[in-house]
Amino acid sequence: MSGHRVADPAARCSDPVAGALVAAAFAAISSRYVLARHQIAAAVLDADGSIHLGLHLDAMVGRAAVCAEASALSAARLVTGADLVAVAAVRYPKPTEPAAARVVPPCGLCRELLLDHSPGIRAVVPDGPHPLLVPLGELLPHKYVGTKWPAHLANP
Ligand SMILES: [Zn+2]
Helix, strand or coil, X not given: CCCCCCECHHHHCCCHHHHHHHHHHXXXXXXXXXXXXXXXXXXXXXXXXXXXXXXXXXXXXXHHCECHHHHHHHHHHHHCCCCEEEEEEEECCCXXXXXXXXXXXXXXXXXXXXXXXXXXXXXXXXECECCEEEEHHHHCCCCCCXXXXXXXXXXX
């Protein structure tokens, strides 16, 4: 932990689902932040109302890093097969940055991954002062669809 007081960005969420997920992700990264190792946490809500947390794992080789959203997806799948309905991720500031945590949208890889596993999932994205909850599919038009999975698994 950096020691400086960082505001919870959930206070700026007008949507209650977005607020709950952002608060959960903020609490997680606030307690587990380590400079250059864990900068982002994510929270995934399942259709039964449970929230699953994930932590960003940075790496010496950048492409070996694992996003918080992927970690949260894995955490969810360890305990439930329920549909995943929403995701949010929060980046904690470095000690040298202004003391403001912020909502970050899923990266391109996570958009692919989350939509493969939960086509109907929504994501909290920054949008001016108030983060928005939007269908993730709208953030990835013309998503890649391969032939690796049978059709019933590709489109559950
Ligand atoms: Zn990602």
